[in-house]
Amino acid sequence: MKGLWIPGAMPVELILVEVFALILFLAGNYFLKKIYGRGVSKFFQGVLLILAAYIIFKFIIFPPIPAALLITYMGLITLVVFLLLSTTDESWEEFKDPIIKTLEGRTKGFKTARTITFALLPVLAGLGTYNFMKPNFQEPIELRTVHPAPPASIQVHNKEMVLQEAKSPFRVDENGKYEENVENKYLKANPYEDNGVPYLKSIREGGEIFFQNCHFCHGDNLNGAGMFAFAFNPIPANFTDPGTIAQLQETFVFWRVSKGGIGLPREGFPWASAMPPWEKHLTTEEMWKVVEFEYWHTGYYPRTWE
Ligand code: HEC
DSSP: OTTTSOTTOHHHHHHHHHHHHHHHHHHHHHHHHHHHSSOOOHHHHHHHHHHHHHHIIIIISSSOOOHHHHHHHHHHHHHHHHHHHTSSHHHHHHHHHHHHHHHHTOSHHHHHHHHHHHHHHHHHHHHHHHHHHSOOOOOOOOOOOSSOOOOSEEEETTEEEETTTOOOTTSBOTTSOBOTTHHHHHTTSOTTSOOOOHHHHHHHHHHHHHHHHTHHHHOTTSSSOOTTGGGSSSOOOOTTSTTTGGGSBHHHHHHHHHHTGGGSOGGGOSSOOOOOOGGGTSOHHHHHHHHHHHHHHHTOOOBOOO
């Protein structure tokens, strides 16, 4: 159903659904008349109208409307249905007829309907009251865990990555070998100097990626004060704060960058973080470079797996 629905085209879709329902009703009415000599009775017309309105408000309108609004709309629709059915005396009589016949139990069929109605009504009312009054034992909303335990491994661009074993491909020395402390040597270096150091080249590229994608939220100085930052709750991470990347393993940070706010486990909610899942826009290498840039710029080291 979702694929058929075009976002933004709700008003048109709604009209189509209503026209379709009307055609269905007219066709049904026509065939009933043809076969039994009379169409849908006024009573069922009213019931059908209310039912159709409920289905449209509850299941078709998108985005969903709040329950309080649904109740208001249904109240109004019911009122309109009564107005419509009581516009002429005949129509009102026809509408009342099955109700009165049921109350009086005129024939065997109506008697059964009466028994069922009178048995069902108190049960439904009872159930409704029970549900309403029932105390709720749900656990209270927990505080959000800012750094939940990461998964053991993740799948990024069809490649499996085991977080405890993976290493940044750009934290390397002059010979391209992984070097945990390479950053130390180049903290004050100028990444724009053409000195052929692979580490500085990835820092330069990581910086470009950062200023094309991340600084709107995480800020020019990586301090979490980007121009859009305060539109979000939680606000974007401040990388200069020792509580963020400085106390995380590099692969943890890579995981957060690639999977974003929606990739957080349950403890990361109920406040949904606005951090985008960057694997949708950046390559694995680009994500590693920007992570590398964040460490270089702040001068922090990633935590290692102990
Ligand atoms: C739409 C705003 C936005 C953009 C753009 C954005 N982020 Fe984020 N980022 C956030 C928010 C919000 C958080 C969540 C803070 C939280 O979950 O506590 C976050 C968290 C993070 C974290 C986790 C920090 C931690 O302590 O767990 C990292 C790493 C990160 N972002 C990196 C990036 C990178 C790299 C980019 C650019 C490629 C980027 N972000 C772009 C909003 C954004």
